[in-house]
Amino acid sequence: MKQDFNADYWQQRYTQHNTGWDTGSITTPLKDYFDQLENKALRILIPGCGNAYEAEYLYQNGFKNVFLVDxxxxxLQNFAQRVPDFPVEQLLHQDFFELEGEYDLIVEQTFFCALNPALRPEYARKAASLLKPGGKLAGLLFNTTFQKPGPPFGGNREEYRLYFEPYFNFLHFELAYNSIPPRQGNELFILLEVK
Structure with missing residues (x-):
């Protein structure tokens, strides 16, 4: 039977606390990347945001144009309780693939690996369509295969390159040197600029 990874599926995962991807805080590669961003006015999108520790970190560090979609x-409710002064209109309860708008930066953290792999080419196309000229897609992709059926779904850099090459220039696409210990050696840090 084919699993439908719809909103009900993910809501059940959160309700049952079946969230093994949730690290409880921002991960080092993203924190280090955010720390070198100087333009606090960037319009930032975090798709499939989950508990959105990345958004919390950005918001607390002066980035006020952060949008979360799940x-x-x-x-989204968990995040609103944790960060009560975050603008509610920037919490988007919808499907990433139906999202409209323009962003300077899209942050990838465990959303790509949660999607049915058949959607990966569409993810790359959609991400590119949501970025302003010169906009970037930055974050982490698993560079490993998993023993258990997904999600998460793994893969490798050669596969991923095929999805992103039609839409993006590759600024950085290497093994992350500063992954958290459980993910050490299994993550690619990507920084792609829309063509």
Missing amino acids: FAPGP
Whole structure:
């Protein structure tokens, strides 16, 4: 039977605390990347945001144009309780693939690996369509295969390159040197600029 990874599926995962991807805080590669961003006015999108520790970190460090999207309501509600002064209109309860708008930066953290792999080419196309000229897609992709059926779904840099090459120039696409210990050696840090 084919699993439908719809909003109900993800909401159930959050309700049952079946969230093994959730590290409880921002991970080092993203923190280090955010720390070198100087333009606090960037319009930033975090798709499939989950509990959005990345957004919390950005917001607390002066980035006020951060938008979170998830089609499960639970993580958005969790975030709103944790960061009560975050603008509610920037919490988008919808499907990433139906999203409209223009952003300077899209942050990838465990959303790509949660999607059915058949959607990966569409993810690359959609991300590119949401970015302003010169906009960037930055974050982490698993560079490994998993023993258990997904999600998460793994893969490798050669596969990923095929999805992103039609839409992006590759500024950085290497093994992350500063992954958290459980993910050490299994993550690519990507920084792609829309063509």
